[in-house]
Amino acid sequence: EPEVTQTPSHQVTQMGQEVILRCVPISNHLYFYWYRQILGQKVEFLVSFYNNEISEKSEIFDDQFSVERPDGSNFTLKIRSTKLEDSAMYFCASRATGANEAFFGQGTRLTVV
Amino acid sequence: GDSVTQMEGPVTLSEEAFLTINCTYTATGYPSLFWYVQYPGEGLQLLLKATKADDKGSNKGFEATYRKETTSFHLEKGSVQVSDSAVYFCALTMDSNYQLIWGAGTKLIIKP
Numbered sequence: 001e002p003e004v005t006q007t008p009s010h011q012v013t014q015m016g017q018e019v020i021l022r023c024v025p026i027s028n029h030l031y032f033y034w035y036r037q038i039l040g041q042k043v044e045f046l047v048s049f050y051n052n053e054i055s056e057k058s059e060i061f062d063d064q065f066s067v068e069r070p071d072g073s074n075f076t077l078k079i080r081s082t083k084l085e086d087s088a089m090y091f092c093a094s095r096a097t098g099a100n101e102a103f104f105g106q107g108t109r110l111t112v113v
Numbered sequence: 114g115d116s117v118t119q120m121e122g123p124v125t126l127s128e129e130a131f132l133t134i135n136c137t138y139t140a141t142g143y144p145s146l147f148w149y150v151q152y153p154g155e156g157l158q159l160l161l162k163a164t165k166a167d168d169k170g171s172n173k174g175f176e177a178t179y180r181k182e183t184t185s186f187h188l189e190k191g192s193v194q195v196s197d198s199a200v201y202f203c204a205l206t207m208d209s210n211y212q213l214i215w216g217a218g219t220k221l222i223i224k225p
Contacts (some may be wrong), residue, residue: 003157031211043157043202043215056210091157095211098165100145102211106156 002026006092006105013082013112014113021077021108025094032075033093035103036060043091049075082112115140119203119216126193127224134188134219136177136203144205146179146186147213151200160201161187171209198223 005024025032038092047057049067051092066078076092079086089109092101120178148160148170160168166181175190186203195216203216 006156033211035213042217043204043213045212045214048210048212056212093157099212100206101147101159101162102213103159104149104157106154 002103004092004094004103004105006009006090006108008108009106010109011038011111013110015084016081019079019082019110021079021092022109023075023092023105024073025075025092026096026103029094029096029103031095031097031102032067032069033095034077035091035093036088037091037102038085038088045047046077053071079110082110084112086110115144115205115207115214117203117205117216119215119219121217122200122220123222124219125148125222127150127190128195132188132190132193132197132221134201134203134221136143138184138186138190138203138205138217140184140205140207141206143181144207146177147204147206148175148177148186148188149202149204151202151218153199187190191222193223195223197221
């Protein structure tokens, strides 16, 4: 069964460093998403991406964040200069055209120290 | 704004007990409603969904009915198993862009 895969599963980084979280969406999906869940809090929408551009983003998704689809298979989330409060589980999701359900990856746990 | 409220966990039940996890929502229009499940060490999996009022979503013995009059989407299962132990998330989306708004999640613990 096709699935969304995320790497790494756990990333530890020092405050101020750049991190790139990687996702491989399901191959025929065209809509991509990043969500995050800070420990003990709700899952929060970060950004959606379609046709090589951001279609919607939340207030959380400030200038420190960027997304990219560098090739035909990967979808990345970059945090330019990490802060302690960026520590969270980050989930990638993808959705097929016309579908109203998204498929999620297993998440990357980012720990900023 | 739009929001989802779930009952707080953890919910602890014995095997074969009846399960209800409450979910209510606030939305300006008519959302699509979802239940996602997260098993230990795994990602978020769609459990069931309903896209309009009175629709019933069902999967793996779980059911939830979209109740517009009470703005609710309670998750039920007649007889739970130890393998149902997980965190359950209620969520909604209002727009065609499929931006999901999530409840806080309810941890379910089933004891043998």
